[in-house]
Amino acid sequence: MAIPQEEDKSTEAQLEPTVEKRNLLTVNDVERTFQVGGSPLHVLKGIRMELKESQLIMLRGRSGSGKTTLLNCLGGLDTPSKGEILFNGSPFHSMSDNQRTLVRRKHMGFIFQAFALMPLLSARENVELSLRMAGIPRAEWKDRVVQCLELVGLERRMNHRPFELSGGEQQRVAIAKAIAHKPMLLLADEPTAELDSGMSAQIMAVFQDIIRTEQVSICMTTHDPTILEVADHVYEMVDGKFI
Numbered sequence: 001m002a003i004p005q006e007e008d009k010s011t012e013a014q015l016e017p018t019v020e021k022r023n024l025l026t027v028n029d030v031e032r033t034f035q036v037g038g039s040p041l042h043v044l045k046g047i048r049m050e051l052k053e054s055q056l057i058m059l060r061g062r063s064g065s066g067k068t069t070l071l072n073c074l075g076g077l078d079t080p081s082k083g084e085i086l087f088n089g090s091p092f093h094s095m096s097d098n099q100r101t102l103v104r105r106k107h108m109g110f111i112f113q114a115f116a117l118m119p120l121l122s123a124r125e126n127v128e129l130s131l132r133m134a135g136i137p138r139a140e141w142k143d144r145v146v147q148c149l150e151l152v153g154l155e156r157r158m159n160h161r162p163f164e165l166s167g168g169e170q171q172r173v174a175i176a177k178a179i180a181h182k183p184m185l186l187l188a189d190e191p192t193a194e195l196d197s198g199m200s201a202q203i204m205a206v207f208q209d210i211i212r213t214e215q216v217s218i219c220m221t222t223h224d225p226t227i228l229e230v231a232d233h234v235y236e237m238v239d240g241k242f243i
């Protein structure tokens, strides 16, 4: 008679397929210095970080610590004074402005104040605009707009303009707009600022959902300690450095 064996958990774990995730962003020793009134202001002081596919990372730090400056460099809206940023394996930091703009339009999505919703356009038209900007053929717009607004739970608000939506709903339209062209990377500057804790939780749930369904990676800044637990990694920033 066979003697019952205790289940070998270690062997079972070894059989689980471990798929190594690729680095989407690699940041090496990035510095950013501004000239202010003739003297240098060192805002980023040697940043090293990485973001893998389908990961959510957060940059947390006090006001003025350099979070937005770093996010601007990651999105190619600004360039580092020193160091390198590799995006999808290519040297993003040394590309020409035109090359960077092309990469940004095709592969990145932004939830920044400066890329906010157009006030006179409906939710549907706002999302359509980003497909137009990314050069997606018009024939594909309708389905993709519906799909993105469904993803953020706003299919019943498609024809509302921003002022006819709540703050949380507007932020969800901004997410739909930012992911419409299927970017690899979504950069979000304080996406839950101005929202109450319930709405912030909803936005984070949408982020987790799109990471799963759209295979996007997200890097966001936050001041909010209540949402940190959903991050794969939190980088704490103090005075231009990670601690």
Ligand SMILES: Nc1ncnc2c1ncn2[C@@H]1O[C@H](COP(=O)(O)OP(=O)(O)OP(=O)(O)O)[C@@H](O)[C@H]1O
Pocket (backbone or CB within 6 Å): 034, 035, 036, 041, 043, 061, 062, 063, 064, 065, 066, 067, 068, 069, 070
């Ligand atoms: N273009 C610029 N020229 C000069 N100084 C700048 C420039 N951009 C940012 N700074 C300075 O860099 C520092 C960091 O600013 P940054 O906006 O990155 O901080 P932050 O951590 O995002 O702050 P907040 O949480 O308030 O948005 C600030 O002292 C700011 O004044």
